[in-house]
Amino acid sequence: MNWGVRAVSIVAAVGFCFLIQTVSLGFGADIQRLIALAGLYVTLAVSLNLINGITGQFSIGHAAFYMIGAYTTGYLSIQFLKNSGMPGPVWLLLMMLAGAIMASLAGLVVGLPSLRLKGDYLAIVTLGFGEIVRIIVVNSPFDVSFFGVFKFFTFPNLGGAYALDKIPAIRELWLIWLLAVVCIAVCRNLLKTAHGLAFLSVREDEVASLAMGVNVTRIKVTAFMIGSAFAGAAGALLAHYETSILPSTFAMDVSFIILTMVVLGGTGSITGSALAAITLFALPEVLRRNKEPVTGGTFLAIVIGVIAAVVLIRWFQNEYHGSKNKKTAGYFASVAASAIVAFGLTFALNAIPALHDKAFEGSKLRMVIFAGSLIIVMLIRPEGVFAHHEFSWTWLKKVLRIKPKSEALAT
């Protein structure tokens, strides 16, 4: 291993986190918050990818681990931060650890049924687990007793259905992004070693893995524990960034969004999960800012254009038998042709008064566009944007078809 390269990349990664912090300080608090949340979603998507994409255990309860991390550390901070006298960042690191430990214990609990269940069945169990965690919090405080006879202890008040608020604010943007970078690095390291292959083998074929002496039980539970530990640490960061957290912040739809990020990016691809997390998180937020009115005619024209583009691209994918270059040209041509059609239609349709007079505010269409783009990606590229590929410089060269010249020059 080249320690020099390694040291440089570690320094670069930490530098990158501070750069994000420095840059974001130039923006307002709302943008800063979005940058922070984007970092947390990267962690969540990449850690779910470890469970779902790399180990092949279909989990849709990832928000529960996020929630456990957030509530555990939020509660601890409210109780103990003042008296501890620790500086903020150190305390936050400690809380990340606490959140990670609690969440990975929960991961252990969820990992155990996964030893007996597969696919859809496991998905239902993880979904149920997510709801159980949320409902426990919503109903807190309550007495834990044996049919009301013996009271064991009182479950602490976590704010019930209202917010757990007054969590001390510790906002370290660099730490949020550092967690994301560490999560990516850990997954990447895993995949570079024989251990990673064992994880992949469980996804590929459990029976064959067992027959090859791979301890499938252990690998599944480990994947759940590592994945949920990262989600728990992310939860800790969220709690101290937002200072007030609600059960609805961690509802089922959050789990589904994280799952969507993994699937859309390409199941098993770390690069895909990370980029999809940023894109899917940013898309509705960017669209939310669009206050321009969109007339009915324009909207209809764009819908028609998009449908035309998808149909044409699908045709080039399935029916057209030409060289790869010609196919790629076909895709671009489809998009260009559809864009021209849509542009033309905009004028034609807006000439109709009924369509012209009906206008929406752009931001109101954001969930339509969000949902629409998910459908489009799944239609055109069901294996996810990155499929099973990872970003690397060699991969980039291969995609751009640059022949490695450096070897010839070096000799």
Add this chain to the structure above:
Amino acid sequence: MSAVLSLKGATIRFGGLVAVNDVTFDIEKGDLFGLIGPNGAGKTTCFNLITGVYRPTSGEIFFNEKLINGLAPNRICAMGIARTFQNIRLFQALTVLENVVIGGFLRHKASLASALAYLPPAITETSRLEREAMDLLEVLDLADVAQTRSADLPYGKQRRLEIARAMATQPELLLLDEPAAGMNPNEKEDLAQTVRLIRDQFGKTILLIEHDMKFVMGICEKIVVLDHGEEIAYGPPSAIRNDPKVIEAYLGEAV
């Protein structure tokens, strides 16, 4: 000399169906042992009993005089029994080399923590396993396709890769489930040579299931014949060939 593997009255019932009934045989070290029988005779079920996929309803299975009934498949593999599958079960999305490395994974000595941090123990262990895997691929004549996705291999090579992967666990006993299925005569001849090579050069004991009589008779030194889960014959090929019960099982009752 004690047996490497011995089945003593191994029986498994699925509800009312007795898939394997009271099967008893011993495999000595270095044997090239055949397990044959018509369709549905219980051959693969027998493999599943030995490798721990199923737990025998009654009877005992000993590996090097240790009782292995009902141990988990991965434990049994770690003890030194590896198998291939009748319906090929490769890790399809992974490359040929990666498939074989997974076979060697049970011998890795680096901790998970060192893998997650990409520290020298994990790196050297991984490259050691890769080297070992490459050596095996050389022997099985798959080195040229080491970087190919295993699903993209032609059928015959997939079968050979199954053997390579099983060999990577460094077993004492190798179970081959219909290794020659779907192969043409040339490929079968190659395979027969490979199987002999594994036995003679690597000193493995081999138990194989096969439908192709010519293949089995040509390669195996001892054969057990199953029919409807019952053991109907046990002996060298010459004896099996002329056993009236075997002929009846394969060709039907004499008129």
